[in-house]
Amino acid sequence: MKRSLLRTVKRIIERYGLLHRGDRVLVAVSGGVDSVVLLEVLDLLKEEYELQLFVAHYDHRLRKASLRDSLFVYQLAKKKGLPYLYGVSLVKEYARREGLSLEMAGRELRYRFFERLRRDLDLHRIALAHQADDLAEEVLLRFLRGAGRRGLAGIPVKREAHIIRPLLFVSRQEILDFARERGLSWVEDESNRDPRFVRNRVRHLLIPFLEEHFHPRVRENLKRTALILAEEEELIDEMARKALDRALVKEAKEVVLRVPILRGYPEALRRRVFWLALSRAGVSLIRVRKVHLEALENLLSGKARGPVPLPGDFRAVRGPGILRLLRSPSPVSEPFFLEIYGEGEYLLPGGKFILERGASREASVLDPERISFPLVVRSRRPGDRIFWPKVGHKRLKKFFWEQGIPPEMRDLWPLVEYQGEIVAIPGYYVHPAYQARGKEGLVLRFVPHQGVSFALQKRSG
Template structure:
């Protein structure tokens, strides 16, 4: 059985290109039999594939025995002479704060920990201990919850080019037999038998029922179907990456071109949205289908937005693009400030302005013919500006064409004199209020602080 398991792992490594010579690999070890066997297998194969191993254990602090689990892993890793990294997180508090289940919260924090180690230690791969029975259970779970083709592909053997699962072609029984043959010991997690959890009900109740009453090889059929879909997913992922590169605009935040998105088939466009959310840092495990549909609404114009996304992110429609931002902009209430003398003034929305009467005026400042008083305010319904060659234009349309979000438009300060909008910092000056040589003028220096 030992030889059979190693043969299957080699086959997975070579078939899916899980490792390259010289890879620095983080092995995630919980202390359960699957992860203990994963560590043993990669330790045995490290010289053959020229791998350098690090071991990480994440303590969720959800069970009284969690510290003993960490110490157990530490001792096994020390015996092999490998570097060990211990992580711990307030899973229960995080779940309460974010409104997540304990399972979802633990998974988010755990993956975040592994990803941080990958970046900080310059590691090429993260090896996880999912096995063939996990794959079958995951497919059924996703089917019950409602999933598309991507979801029914289950747990991929390789994801994002660096998350790898070398045991995914190996069954739970084969793993246990290997552990016993090698004389390995492991920690048992009693919660794995608690049928209050949906995953455990699938494992201990649903699959055995299907095997008894429908087909004795249900697990094998589910695994085979998932692997076929996963292999086809590789092709679709290649198409998605190409489409994403075409749609992605070269801006500081993640922004997608509306014309490019409209030209994509709906199924591919949904994948591009998904990839963009991941690139922006949105926790993908929490993204719902309704939120992807809301992004479609932004694109078609049926929804005005913004679309709220997990993790405090929002998606907004702007001229010619859809932007994914890391936080919602604070709404600025209407304001109106009458300026009657020189000085510095703070405005809502993170703006500050220095007002001078004539004198030295920097090139980027706003120069306005006339004298005090003047008014600084934000926009109001019905506001218009005068543009030579265009005539009077709605301010709302002008700011939209500049690519400002609604909240940015609400906060942007306007300069008013004699009942007319005479300047907008950074983008507009009324031609009738440009000072001529020798005329009295006011100098306004605007700074955006936030």
């Protein structure tokens, strides 16, 4: 049995390119039989692939026995002479604060921990212990929840090049047989039989019922379906990545998509592009649901004006010809008003306002001979307008929209007022009557606080 399982795993590794010689691999070990066997298999293959293994255990603190499991994994790593990396958090409190289920909250925190270790320790792979029965259960579970084609592909054997599942095509029974033959010990998670969890009801009630009354090889058939879909998903995913690359505004610091290009894609491909764009922006894909993709579609078509809230502290904002995915800065509820009597740097709620004498083609420049101090630096007010040649006056709200300033930034961006009239908006606008005619003048800049960033789409003035 040992040779058979090892042969299966090696075939999976070679076929899907899961490991390369010399890889530094983080092995996620919960203490259950699946993860214990995963560690044993990779330890047996360590010399052949010249691997460096690191054992990682994440404690969700949801059960009284969680400390027992942590100590068990520690002893296992120590016995094999491998580094042991421990993470812990209060998942229940996090789930309550973020409005997530316990399962979703635990998974998000656990993956975040693994990713942080991968970056900090310069690791090449994160090995997870999902196996064939997990794959069958996941496909059935997603079908019951109404998943699309991507969801029915189940659990990928490799994701984002570094998350690998070497046991994905090995059955639970094969894993148990291997563990007993090797004399391995493991810990049992009593929550795996708790019927309050939907996954457990699928595992212990639904699948046995289907096997008894419909088809004895339900698990195998579900796995085969998932594999067929997964292979087709690789092709579709590659198409979506190329489509995303064409739609991206390359020079933008955050994820900015071109609306005309997006509109030219079929809706099904566009959903995949949205999915990949959300991932690139840093949105937790575990939280993304169909409603979020529909909201992005409505924002693109103009049915919704936005901003569209996304999982976590992200938003999607529509501008002229673009759609941006960005983190939301902390809201500022109080307006600001400041009289300034000379050059200098002034701290505002959203960043730093700078006024200095000099020359600049990139910043707004006022003619010092046409104005005098004090100047007023303030936040916007209802009904604000600016003078615009050939138009007369333009509503500030419309101007901000045309310039692509996100709604959540509009109360933070300073306006410069002189004798009751808006004469400048740093980086965007200077009143024609007060614009510097020569090379030098009073240069105005606004530098948002760190973490408050977006692409400037157009400049005027």
